[in-house]
Structure formats: structure tokens, C-alpha cells
Amino acid sequence: MHEPPQLGPGDAPRPRARTVVLGQRQARGHPDKWRLPDLSLAGLWQGAATALTRELDDRRGFLFLPIGFAAGAALYFAAPQEPLPSAGFVPALAFAGLALLARARPFAFHLLALLAVIAAGFAVAALQVQLMAHPVLGTTLNAVEVRGYVEAAELRPRGSRITLAVTGMERAREVPTRVRVTLAGREPPAVGSHVTLRATLGPPPGPSYPGGFDFGRAIWLDGIGATGYALGRPQLRPASVAPPPGLALTTWLDGTRRAIAARIRAALPGEEGGVAVALVTGLRDAVPESIEESMRISGLSHVLSISGLHMALVASTVFFLARALLALMPDLALHRPIKAWAALPAMLSASFYLLLSGAEVPTQRAYLMTLLVLAGIVLGRPALTLRTLAVAALVLLALSPRAVLDPGAQMSFAATLGLIAAYERFGFLITLPSARAGRWLGMPARYVMALVLASLAAGLATAPYAAYHFQRLAPLSLLANLAAMPVVSFIVMPAGLAGSILMPFGWDDPAWRLMGWGLARMRDISDLVAALPGADRGVPAMPAASLVLVSLGLIVLCLARTRLVLVAPLLALAGIVTAATAPRPDLLVDAEARTVAVRGRDGALAFMGDRDTGVAGRFAVEQWLSADGQRGRFGARDLTAAAACDPLGCTLPLPDGRLVALSRDRDSLEDDCRLAAVLVTPFAPPLDCAATVVHRDARTAIGGVAGTLMPDGSLALASARPVQGTRPWEPKAPRPPPLTSEPGVGAFSSPGSKKPSWQVATPPPGASGLAEANAAPPLSSSETAPADDDAQ
Numbered sequence: 001m002h003e004p005p006q007l008g009p010g011d012a013p014r015p016r017a018r019t020v021v022l023g024q025r026q027a028r029g030h031p032d033k034w035r036l037p038d039l040s041l042a043g044l045w046q047g048a049a050t051a052l053t054r055e056l057d058d059r060r061g062f063l064f065l066p067i068g069f070a071a072g073a074a075l076y077f078a079a080p081q082e083p084l085p086s087a088g089f090v091p092a093l094a095f096a097g098l099a100l101l102a103r104a105r106p107f108a109f110h111l112l113a114l115l116a117v118i119a120a121g122f123a124v125a126a127l128q129v130q131l132m133a134h135p136v137l138g139t140t141l142n143a144v145e146v147r148g149y150v151e152a153a154e155l156r157p158r159g160s161r162i163t164l165a166v167t168g169m170e171r172a173r174e175v176p177t178r179v180r181v182t183l184a185g186r187e188p189p190a191v192g193s194h195v196t197l198r199a200t201l202g203p204p205p206g207p208s209y210p211g212g213f214d215f216g217r218a219i220w221l222d223g224i225g226a227t228g229y230a231l232g233r234p235q236l237r238p239a240s241v242a243p244p245p246g247l248a249l250t251t252w253l254d255g256t257r258r259a260i261a262a263r264i265r266a267a268l269p270g271e272e273g274g275v276a277v278a279l280v281t282g283l284r285d286a287v288p289e290s291i292e293e294s295m296r297i298s299g300l301s302h303v304l305s306i307s308g309l310h311m312a313l314v315a316s317t318v319f320f321l322a323r324a325l326l327a328l329m330p331d332l333a334l335h336r337p338i339k340a341w342a343a344l345p346a347m348l349s350a351s352f353y354l355l356l357s358g359a360e361v362p363t364q365r366a367y368l369m370t371l372l373v374l375a376g377i378v379l380g381r382p383a384l385t386l387r388t389l390a391v392a393a394l395v396l397l398a399l400s401p402r403a404v405l406d407p408g409a410q411m412s413f414a415a416t417l418g419l420i421a422a423y424e425r426f427g428f429l430i431t432l433p434s435a436r437a438g439r440w441l442g443m444p445a446r447y448v449m450a451l452v453l454a455s456l457a458a459g460l461a462t463a464p465y466a467a468y469h470f471q472r473l474a475p476l477s478l479l480a481n482l483a484a485m486p487v488v489s490f491i492v493m494p495a496g497l498a499g500s501i502l503m504p505f506g507w508d509d510p511a512w513r514l515m516g517w518g519l520a521r522m523r524d525i526s527d528l529v530a531a532l533p534g535a536d537r538g539v540p541a542m543p544a545a546s547l548v549l550v551s552l553g554l555i556v557l558c559l560a561r562t563r564l565v566l567v568a569p570l571l572a573l574a575g576i577v578t579a580a581t582a583p584r585p586d587l588l589v590d591a592e593a594r595t596v597a598v599r600g601r602d603g604a605l606a607f608m609g610d611r612d613t614g615v616a617g618r619f620a621v622e623q624w625l626s627a628d629g630q631r632g633r634f635g636a637r638d639l640t641a642a643a644a645c646d647p648l649g650c651t652l653p654l655p656d657g658r659l660v661a662l663s664r665d666r667d668s669l670e671d672d673c674r675l676a677a678v679l680v681t682p683f684a685p686p687l688d689c690a691a692t693v694v695h696r697d698a699r700t701a702i703g704g705v706a707g708t709l710m711p712d713g714s715l716a717l718a719s720a721r722p723v724q725g726t727r728p729w730e731p732k733a734p735r736p737p738p739l740t741s742e743p744g745v746g747a748f749s750s751p752g753s754k755k756p757s758w759q760v761a762t763p764p765p766g767a768s769g770l771a772e773a774n775a776a777p778p779l780s781s782s783e784t785a786p787a788d789d790d791a792q
Helices: 041-057 061-078 089-101 106-131 215-221 247-267 271-281 289-298 308-327 330-335 338-356 361-379 386-399 401-405 407-430 436-470 477-505 509-530 544-559 563-580 615-627 666-675
Strands: 019-022 025-028 141-155 160-169 178-183 194-202 226-230 587-589 595-599 605-609 644-646 649-653 659-663 678-681 692-695 705-709 715-719
Touching (some): 061 386, 061 544, 106 386, 106 401, 215 401, 271 477, 271 509, 338 361, 361 407, 386 401, 401 407, 436 544, 595 659, 605 615, 666 678
Antiparallel strands (some): 194 226, 595 605
């Protein structure tokens, strides 16, 4: 038997080569690198378990805690009925206790900890909603007197809009805490003043179609229980009750914003001045819609949303200025930690910028990340890591679980996750060489490489959320960002910061003019890219399941360091397939049964609507076209070309040839019931109507209705919001019975019904519904819709 050689006193041990079997051959090397995976079910399971164990050994389990917390909060908000207030706390405590008992078994411990965090997210979201519960107006009130303090005032493309902290209201069973009212004039009352006005108010609107964005829930979570428009001008009146807490701070911040905005507009009039005001103060009143749309199409709308880029530039500029000033004193520079000292004014500047900009959710995320990075500087530790992002997400979600629903929060965290993960894996591409000559020669190339990497990572990470929430993609955003971001980073934002610093000394005009020049160049780039063919790409609405699958794929791709990363493309592919195969509705009806869309045999939507539909109809049409991936058709003349109309109503054919009738007058109901397969009407139908009736009361109807043709020829109808919901943001006025397929029962009645659906009294003259009355003055479509530019 061969004996191993003996080592002498000065000999080092020789490494032994490891051999593994590769098919029938032996190869030297690392076994995990060269071994072919076992593709059997048992082998795949064993491989996944081994990879997961390695992930946990690398202490990456902490990164999944905010994901579990967000999943729990999302489960609460998606529940069809309101859960018990304590429903999440019991399982959270139970799973946490079991996790402590299972500390000796790593896999069981991490699984139970994840379940505990999911239950905690559910419980904290339920607790937040219970703590902020406030009334929702149950029905439309016409010409009602409202009194309240002005908490917010915004200029709109036509008129203005104010938010009132209500101190009194006529004829309301439960008075909302806050209402949002649109004014005809462009001069809203000052924030902090107490006003009295007459307005037509209604409950916040529900989704325009099943699965669509719930505008009413988003507004309710902002503390608003009713929306509407004012009849006449608001009158200043003395208040009989004390102002709400925090109104003094809100008034001071608004006054500061307005004063800064006035200085900027004085030095920089025109469209560039409006964009400069938005970047510095967060006020977007004067940003023209043409600029916003151009930046959305080109993929530059994230510049208008104050988030990571703006917060980082402000904090880093103040940090380096403070450090440079401290370095001018040799004793401090040599003997004191001036780097840590410089982080303090940077933190203070970031805090002030957060308050000044309005503290939107993306800004809060950027602020938390900035504080953690600066805290890392103070402690002498690198802080811009995935753990920093996880801590920021946990803090934000714990303080405000509703952020999980915010498109801006989703896109902000997704972009940051993509950027950090891309830097961890491909950061070597932008590392500067040590040689001085190579450093200076390679710096421009590496800056371009860093910009390309950042644009690709952020663009790909946020694309699923842009497609889900706004049904649009910006395929040329990489080109626009490569051209515009140097201007924004080196001219626009530094000039804006310099103007803010020089403003107290009166020397801010040159900085604003330089900022305006940079904004003009940025707009030139945006317009040029937006005009290119294929720049604006509309996509059909994605189901929530698709977004969940794609999000899981993104998370695995960015967080996994083992072979588990191979699961990411499978999850993304499953999400894409789910979105591509999702059925599209053949019939769409707005909340007041006055605007109807029917899918023709060519697959395109055709429309018919009441002549007096006004804002609600236009808004519904815009939402439906966007959800169908046909955003570009909005405003086209052929939208109603297929409808056959007369003074009493309109008809459109279903793909199978049967008619859908929209009644404009009670006199048409009898003929429509006899000739049409589906009747849409805001009036009470005849008792013996043979058609399937969609009847909505304009005073209490919330959300749209969608219908899908089934293989047997029947029409499956679904409401965007349950008619007897129990969620706190749903109106509690008397509602019709739930939807049912039985004749004469529920919101829809079947052919041959002997009873009309939704037995409600006809509205008296002047009370025909909030949307119809909104036609003068009209609200913009952004009255309740989420602004996609805010989410970038």
C-alpha cells in the first residue's frame, strides 16, 4: 500500500486535487461548479433545499422580512370583507412563539419567522385602518353647505381644488372628516383659512372596471370621505371650533412653498419656471400637461417626482460643502471626525426637504435611505446595501402599511432594489483603474457605463408596475435617460440647490436662470424621444396575479445568490403568460349606467353614452381604453361610429350579433326590453322586461360593471365593487342586494324577469347624480386617478 510522503520541517502541505464524476469521466475542479444537476423530482427538491440552506447560511433571510410584511398588509387590503381587528395579532404571536422554540432548526425557524412577519403585516395594516377610520358620505348631496378649514389648495388645468377639514355640513347622516372640492376659479382660499361654501358632494368613486384601481379606497386612506365641486365662490367665515392639530405647521409649510415658488417664477417665467417649482417645492400646479405627457412617454417622468435622485443630490451636496468648510480649519481636520460632523447638516437638509416637498411615499423611502447612509458615515460603516433597503422598507411599512398599495412606493422600492442588486453584481464594470492616466481617460466611459447600468436596472425593475398601474411602457427610456440625466445631475439639480441656498441673500436669480436653461434642454430631449415611433407603448391591463408572479421573479433575481436564481425567469414567464391569457370584458358600464362600451367582432371597443354624461363618462372611457391597451384612441372620432343612436337612446351589437341598448329616456324602455339582449339604464325598468338589465342609481352607484360572454352565450356580469361591502372605505348608505343570476333579484335581472332590478326611487329634478352635474364645471381626469408621474 502506497504511503503518503512525509513532510519535512520547512515543507508546506501540498493541496490535494478533488475529483468528481462527470458522466463516465472524471474531472478536477469544484464539484458544485461542474456537476450536472439532477433533473428528477427528488433531485430538484434536494437541490432547492441545499440552495435555500446556503442562502440562509449567508444571512440573507433578513432581506425577506419586509417582503413578508408587505405581503401581509396586501392580504389585508385585498380581503373582500373586513377582517376582525385582532385577526392578525393572534397568528403573529403564535408563529413568533413557535419560531423561538424552533431556533435549533434553521429551516423551521426561518419559515415560522416569515409567517409571523406576514401575520404582523396583516395585523398592523388592520390596526392602522381602525385608528384612521372616518365616515364616508353615503349618497350624493346637491347644493349642500359645507364649512371647514382649508388644509390643501391646488391649481388645476381648469379651476382649482381644495381639501377641507370639515367643521359642519348640512343634511349628512355622518359628516366626513375631510372633503375634496373642485372650484371654478383659479384663486383658491389660503391654506389655514376657514371657509363656507355650497357644493354638490358624493362618495369617492369606486373602480371603473373590476380589477381596476380603487380610487375611493386611495382617497379614503388620505382621510377624505367625499368629493365634489363648489357652487359659487367660497366665503371666509369665522370658525366656531378650534383648528385641527398640525394645521399651523401645514400653513407655514404651504406659505414657505408659495414664497419660494413666487421667487422662482419671478426669475424664471414660463413653462420652465413651473417645472423648477415642482422640483424644488413639490408644487406641480404650473407644470403644463404637455410637458408631463412628453416626460411620461419618454420615461423621464421620474425627474418630476421628488425621490431618490433629488434627496441624494441635496444631502450629498450639503455633506460635501460642510466637510469642505470644516477642512479649512487644520486643527479640526487633523484631530476631529469632520466627516461624521458633516453628516449632521446633511441630515437636517434632507429632513427640511422632506417636509417642504410634501412627504410623498417615494420621498419618504428616499429620506429613510439617506438617513441610513448618513448614519453609516457617522458610524464608519458602508450603508448603501440591500440590508439598508430592507430596514427602510420595514420602517416605512410599519409606520404606514398603506404604502404597499401606492404605485409610487412600489416603483421606488423596485427601482432601488434593481439598482443595488445591479451594482453588487456588475459594479466591477464601473470601477476606476488605479493608474492616474487610466483614471482620467476611463472616467467618461465608466460614467456612461454606470448610467446605462442604472437606467437598465431601474427601467426593467419598474416596467411591470408601470404596466400594471398605468397600462403603458416607455421602451425608449434608456435613450432619454442617457441623454437627459447628465443635464439633470450636473446642471438642473445643482442650480436648484444653489438657488435655494442663495435665496436668503438675494443672489438666487442667476441660479434659477441656469436651472431654466437645463430644464429647456431636458424638455428638448424629452420631446425628441417622445416623437420617435414606438415611444408610447400601451399594454392591456394585467391581473393582480401577474404582478405578484413578476414581483416574485424580480425579488428572487435580485436577492438570490445560488441556483435559486434560475427560478426567477420561470416566475416572470408565468406572470407574462397569465397576463397574456387573461380574458377581456365584452361589455363595460360606468357607475351611473350612462356610458357603455361593447367589444366588436374586430376586438376593438365601441362606445355609446348619454349626451349629458359629462366628466364621469369621459373619465370612464379613458380608463377603459387604457385598460384595453388602446390609450392612443382616446379622443378619436370613430369611438362612437358603430353606435346607432336616436334621441331616446343607442344600441351596439355584441360579438354574437345580439344588441346592447342604452336608454336615454323612459319612453324607450319598453322597446329596448323587447329588442335588446342587454338593457343599460339609469331608470327603473318595466316589471316584465325580457332583457338582462343593468340598472344603477346615480345617487348611490359606486364603481363600474363588466360583462363577459360565456361559451354558452350567456353574459357573466361582475361589479367593480361589492354592492354590500363591509370595508371602511365603502359607503354605508342603503344598497341593493348582492349580484345574483336569479331573475329579478340583485343589481342585474335576467331575461324573463318579472321584477325590475334595483328598486329605487327616481332622483328628483336637480339630483340626477354627481357625475352628470359635474359637467359644469368639469373635473379633470386626475381628480381621482393616480398620477403615473408621481410613481416614477
